[in-house]
Amino acid sequence: SQPTRGVDIGSIETIRNELNRAKEAGAAVVLISSDLEEILSLSDRIAVMFEGRITGEVDSSEADEEKLGLLMTGGGTHV
Numbered sequence: 613s614q615p616t617r618g619v620d621i622g623s624i625e626t627i628r629n630e631l632n633r634a635k636e637a638g639a640a641v642v643l644i645s646s647d648l649e650e651i652l653s654l655s656d657r658i659a660v661m662f663e664g665r666i667t668g669e670v671d672s673s674e675a676d677e678e679k680l681g682l683l684m685t686g687g688g689t690h691v
Contacts, residue, residue: 614646658672
């Protein structure tokens with residue numbers, strides 16, 4: 613889960629660059645994180661789970677921290 617948790621700033625940048633390279637090469641990358649900034653900057657699509665259920669799926673171009681936060685607490689429409 614959380615690929616950049618607990619690592620130094622330089623390593624965070626390296627990890628994010630590698631994830632972007634994999635994505636650009638056509639690989640499917642599944643990112644699990646509670647860091648909303650990280651999710652918004654690295655994702656094309658975002659599925660949010662709460663209590664074991666997907667509470668929503670949004671395109672990253674339409675997502676913001678408020679919308680994701682609502683879904684993270686069980687708000688919004690269940691999918």
